[in-house]
Amino acid sequence: MARKTRVLAASGVALALGLTTAACGGGSDSDNKGSTSNGKSEFGAAITNVVNPSTTKGGTLNLWSSQDADSWDPARGYYAFVWNLNRLYTRKLVDYAAAPGQAGLKLQPDLAEAEPTISADKLTYTFKLRSGLKWDDGAPITSKDVKYGIERVWATDVISGGPYYLPNVLDQGQNYKGPYKDTAPDKLGLKTVTTPDDSTIVFKLAKPYSDFMYLLAMPGSGPVPQKRDTGAQYGSKPAASGPYMFSEIQPGKAAKWVRNPNWDPASDPIRKALPDAINLTITTNADDLDNRLLSGTADLDVGQTGVQAAARTKLLTDPTLKANADAPNTGFLRFADMTPVAPMDNADCRKAVIYAADPTAIQTARGGEFAGGDIGTSILPPNIAGSDANYDPYNRKQGKAQVDKAKEALAACGKPNGFDVTIAARNNRAAEVKTAEALQASLKVVGINAKIDQYDGATDSAIGGSPEIVKKRGYGIIITGWGADYPTGAGYMQPLADSRFITKNGNFNRSEIKDPAIDKLFDDAAAETDPAKAATIYTEINKKIMEGAYVLPFVVDKALNYRNPRLTNAYVHESFGMLDFQALGVSDGK
Amino acid sequence: MSIGATNPRPYLEIKDLNVRFETDDGIVQAVSDSNFTLERGKTLGIVGESGSGKSVTSLAILGLHRARSNAKVTGEVWLDDEELVSATDEQVRKLRGGKMAMIFQDPLSAMHPYFTVGSQIVEAYRVHHPGVNKKVARERAIDMLARVGIPQPERRFNDYAHQFSGGMRQRAMIAMALVNDPKLLIADEPTTALDVTVQAQILDLIRDLQEEFGSAVIMITHDLGVVAELADDVLVMYGGKVIEKGPALDVFQNPQHPYTWGLLGSMPRLDRDVRERLSPVKGSPPSLINLPNGCAFHPRCPYAGRNGDRSFTEVPLLRGDTHKVACHLSQEDRTQIFQQEVLPNL
């Protein structure tokens, strides 16, 4: 990691996903000049429409990455690109539609033959599975497999690393320990989920929860055949319900997929399955990867976190190359939490920091317009329903630090000559350290003396994520980044702003926002089934957070990615903020 | 017999030999204008303190200075009607270890620690007998080891220098030198590293072998005792110059040079303990980079200036017929001083 900087840039996902992941993204944001014409390739074209539409089958898709998957076990992977790749071999009851733009955020039945029937009280969800679904070994995919797969999420001592939403909703006091410690003979002891027959599965909620379906769309909610479950080792040979199955997994080196003979196209409305084979090569050399992309020997960097500085220069200066590149939003917001550590407990002091921070310096430190992203103005990124691109309460878009405003704020908080504060940044995230440096420099101008403390990023959840440690170490400002696990205002903001989400460990509400009004708004949203109405509530929450000056938004994260011209059906999928891998094909059939 | 002018040319003849080394600190005049000859079967003893130029002379004869880029040799060295100074490296190499061989002091460091004594002798033999196969060479080596009186030569053949005792080591060294029965044998302080009893043995050995091979021997030493035992002629060197030379008996019975007197004074005698030096030559050897003006010995000479200050200005010439000396003192003075002041203390 001499290549620290590059491993970072390269394995950006890793960082990006350090906290949480599966960026929502892209979005038809104004400043990308994606054409709406005939699918011809232009800069940013894939963000808004399908580039080189085609149904030609055959050929081998050569995917590359400078970062290995965190795990191929659907319940343990947490990187955005791994969730995206899961679509190749893991089907769920419902999954995101295969389409560019907002359409991609719609969930549609996958294993389920139709939308679930939801009881009047919105507490019971009943799914019927399609008929004739088969595993790669020919065994039928049953509702029990789905339930078993979901149960595995509880077994955190074995299945660690994955998202942990379902238990919050479905455990309901049962205190279930997961299938491995399950006393029931069939290991299906989770009470809130029942399987009356092999093609039916029923979920019982304790209270209405409008986002529930999104939780079922996560890879961890996919089916797992109990007899093939090898627990902690499952990631080295996961069963395949999708069109492709693993033919080889070499940790840190490669993964190969071939067609799953038992997958029936007729049963799958989402997946195209064009290539005959898909190879993922993991390299340690990000520059090498870029060169291969530009020279056409590699098809795509599945990391999708942007090319290295060298390639960036080539891309942006060569029109023909640029025509095959996109810079979509990754769905991440880069920002700083301001904690209740004095003087950050004072709103005016926080405002002072926001005004003093130099938006451009920070944007450049993060890589500029394309590699860094647009200057952030609020906590809610543009792609999430309810956000407003023009909402800029602290007038950051103009790009200059506002020293006078900052001085006023300082006076208001009773520290006209500034104060001392500690900025915390994860030591394994070069960009965050650079951000911290830039912030430190601009705070100095108004007399705020910041000192940077780099802490072990690998134990983030126990340091930045532990209010106690934060207080003990006196972190007033914590540099972080955030992308939603599912694309709704709640999915994005609740962990950040709901006082009930503050935990002793792995906390993400690091500003420790304790505002009953905000908490209530979240409850209202959860009960609200009409997305449009919910959106207005999220707009409200966003305003409240920004007015409280709890966070300092840096940039709306972007990544400059290149795609091989031979790729067909290339489009950015909103829910991942990167190309939809399952849709890709190769034009030359090689 | 007489030294020098005899015809035909003697077996070994050194003419106006000069050896100088160019060092960072200046030019070291190690040997200047030395002349002497040596016949088959005879032994020449060269005596003098360390740094007097005796070892350098011998190295010059073997042409070992050639390996040192900073050494410069002029003059003539005739060995068996061959001139060596002007000869090519290859010619000299062929003679080395063959016609002329050398026994070094301190055999422990002079023998290679990583090769068995036997193999080192074999090597020496085969380089001068290219045709000979290993086995024969081995026989020869063992034979030599036996000749120099090493018990169980077959077994010792495979031992390393450090496994030998001091005396045995020196014997092995001699075996190596004699393996090609050289006609000229130079022994450089062959006994310094040894204790008295062994010294005697080694010297006897050399004498016997000399008789056996009829070779000419140059015995280099700072120890007149050794010379007294072996040498036919003696050469006394000081500061790189020959200051006295003549038949051994002569030089011992009436030494001419004050320095030689000093040496005699420091000569061990069988009835006295070796370590007990009666009257060592006071003062320290001269720097060869800038020799004292006049007689190089004057700073240490108790009689310097006896007759005027010539000693301080004028370099004394080596004069005399068979017994030559380089000293400003007159013949009478020397005899008188020797009889009255030196002899009684010996």
Added chain:
Amino acid sequence: MAGAIVVIFLILVAILAPVLTRLFGHPIDEYHTDKIDPTLGTPIGRLGGISWDFLFGVEPQSGRDIFSRILYGAQTSLSVAFLSAFVSTILGSVFGLMAGFLGGWVDATISRVMDFLLAFPQLLFAIALLSVLPDELFGLGDRWSRVLVLVGVIGFFGWPYIGRIVRGQTLSLREREFVEASRSLGARSGRILFRELLPNLAAPILVYTTLIIPTNILTEAALSFLGVGIPPPNPSWGGMLSDAVTFYQIDPMYMIIPGGVIFLTVLAFNLFGDGLRDALDPKAR
């Protein structure tokens, strides 16, 4: 001799860094976003933006003045190198002397420890150690507390080299006449140690101390390069190099300058050390 001059020059530069910066540079943490291309992040102008205003050009993505960062880098680099050399020397001399002079089980133990330390994946270990050690120490600023930690680690791993030499020297000196003599005169160990041995050890110790300084400079730079050295924003040569890794194809100057500086510094110290050794023990020439 050239070495000595450069060495002195460097030391002065390090000490005068603040002054020189005020005269010829810009504050080390001052951003100049106008000096870099907003989309590419690279310096505007040839050779990494070298100009009269920015003698060594500017840092990509921030526009900070490389010149002044190099100067301050010298401070950290040299202070770490010297202090750790000092630590190694003290430890090495003390243990080496004890081992060589007392001999017996003391010697045995110390020698084992030295072998052990030399038989250690040092760099690897240093990295790991540094990555678990906290930045904050004794309430020092993170820059200087880190310097201390580095000094500790580098110095500690360095002492066996000195130790072995001192031990060897001591062993041989012990047998020399003058020590024998003063012992036979009934001098106490302490006296022999300090009056007889130390003076004679001074020369080799001095030489090898100067010779480990360049090694330490390289080690410090390496550790910063690997991201476990001096934490940003404090400038360090190794740190700059590791940042340069991202840009060395498009902004080679950003790599060449810190790299070249490290090279010249180390070279100077090596020359100096060699010269000193030749002067103090000619036979090594």
Added chain:
Amino acid sequence: MLAYLIRRLINAVITLLVVTAVTFGIFFAIPKAIGSDPALLYIGKQSDPAAIAGISAKMGFDDPIVVQYGKFLKGIVAGRDYANGPDVTHCPAPCLGYSFATDQEVTPLLLEDLPVTLSLALGAAVLWVILGVATGVLSALRRGTFVDRAAMTTALAGVSLPIYFTGLLASAIFVYWLEWLPQGNYVPFTENPGEWFTSLILPWITLAFLFAATYARLTRANMLETLGEDYVRTARAKGLRERTVIGKHALRSGLTPLVTVFGLDLGALLGGAVLTESVFNLRGLGYQALTAIRQSDLPIILGVTLIAAFFIVFANLVVDLVYGWIDPRVRLA
């Protein structure tokens, strides 16, 4: 000789034990001391208290450090069992545990990276020995001449160059500007010897240059010392050809001290050429270790440190034996 051998062996084992103990202590004790629980490292992002408790119990992080160390050692000699959920997986000896980050068995993981490091180290070693020794001998024989001065100046420059600079410089020049060499990406020898070679040529040269410099200086010093030895003069006095004198008598003893240095250097390198591997993106042990350190993947860090220490100790052992073989004085003393 045998006694000598046995003594060295015992020493080696003890050293290894101490290394493991110290390393283990540092990586599992210090984190606890500064309040970060290994279980957290293991569990990574999501961390609900129950899970942490579960992990701690499963991995035995709650046991006293000594007990953990005991289990660890047992794993190395006898292997150990881990509960992986449905059943128990046996981790065969030598078991270094499972990676926190990927749940891969550490031993095979590291064995996979070993060839890279081996190729790098051995290849470079060949280069630098030839280069360094040749230069050293030459300038010793041509002492004081221009050749000598030039060689020694270069060597001094060589030892003053940080590899993470020369490495970058080299790839900048030969890969990006001249495009003589492909982008470094290790290709196994078994896959394609040609590409294996081209993929390593630059790392080899860079690494070798550094060492060659040191070795040239060393060789020169040793040779000069040996050429002054009496036995070399004796060899000449025997009438041996200069070739034999230098080639057999002088070299043999002049190069012996290099054996020690070489052994140790190589040993150290085999444990992972941390800097070179990271500069050239070679996924060897050193690279692996760095990645692990970033992710606080304790088992891997521990594993690599162990392997590294093993190689160094092993090298020490070999050196002692070789020494005994070369130098009868050591053997027969």
